[in-house]
Amino acid sequence: MRPATVCAALVVVLNLLGAPGNALAAAHQPPRTAVRPYPLQTLQVPRRADVVFTVPPRTPPAPGFPALPKALGDYFALYFPAIAQGWVNMRDPGSAYGWSSQFPLIGSKRFPDLVPHRRYRMLVAVQRPGRIQLPFPMHVLRVRRTAFRVGAVTHPIRLPAPASPVAIGAAPDTLHDFAVESTGIVLDWAADPSLTESVQGDACPAALVVGALACPKRNLSTYVITQTGFGRGTPLQVTIGEGFDRPVDAAYLSSYAANLPTPFDRATILAFAITPRPRSK
DSSP, X not given: OOOEEEEOSXXXXXXXXXXXXXXXXXXXXXXXXXXXXXXXXXXXXXXXXXXXXXXXXXXXXXOOOSOOOGGGOSEEEEEETXXXXXXXXXXXXXXXXXXXXXXXXXSOSOOOOBOTTOOEEEEEEESSOXXXXXXXXXXXXXXXXOOEEEEEEEEEOOOSSSSBSEEEEEEEOSOTTSSEEEEEEEXXXXXXXXXXXXXXXXXXXXXXXXXXXXXXXXOSEEEEXXXXXXXXXXXXXXXXXXXXXSOOOOSEEEEEEEESSOOBSEEEEEEEXXXXXXXXX
């Protein structure tokens, strides 16, 4: 799988059409309608929310989020029941720059776009109530407090050396009875000395503790997600993992990961699970 890269850097492009040297050329150009970015949308939500919305243009599923506000706690997850897809943003304790780890919640191999003139539901889960950033332009019709099960695991891995090319670890699995689960290992470099990345590894629930790793083959998806700056010496974060669309009968969240050729500084097991149905009263 080709890694999806998220650049944690701001690129500013200047439009020089109105500069004095271009005034004559601009005078002969027909008037243009200014193109403005869609305004940032936020929404106040409780810990568990059921949001009904429509989209103005055809829209792909949620692409993830640039940041996890501290006010929301350790996680921020969205799930769209109609397309059985979502995304979770989890606090990464190994990131020296405060980056959160972002990975998918996939309960279906279908990847349909959201289309206008149709109502959709979005389930929102945050550790603490607060204001979230919406993942794409939408018209919110209703926000309702609800209840559904979620679970989260954060387990730092003890490395054999201060900077290591290998991480092996395991944590008890408390997510095995959820409907949708994603399990990952996130690797962090405070300053990556390499301009190329070659990351191998896996992270999954396993019936045996690490050392006799036997990942179940019922996974629905595998992912490698990279967040980095530009150039040598910038921070780097790589999340490797698998997603499951059914309960996993396992005792451990087991992880193995290797980076070649650059040792990383921190490694953490991250996992999140959801059962996107209201709790029975």
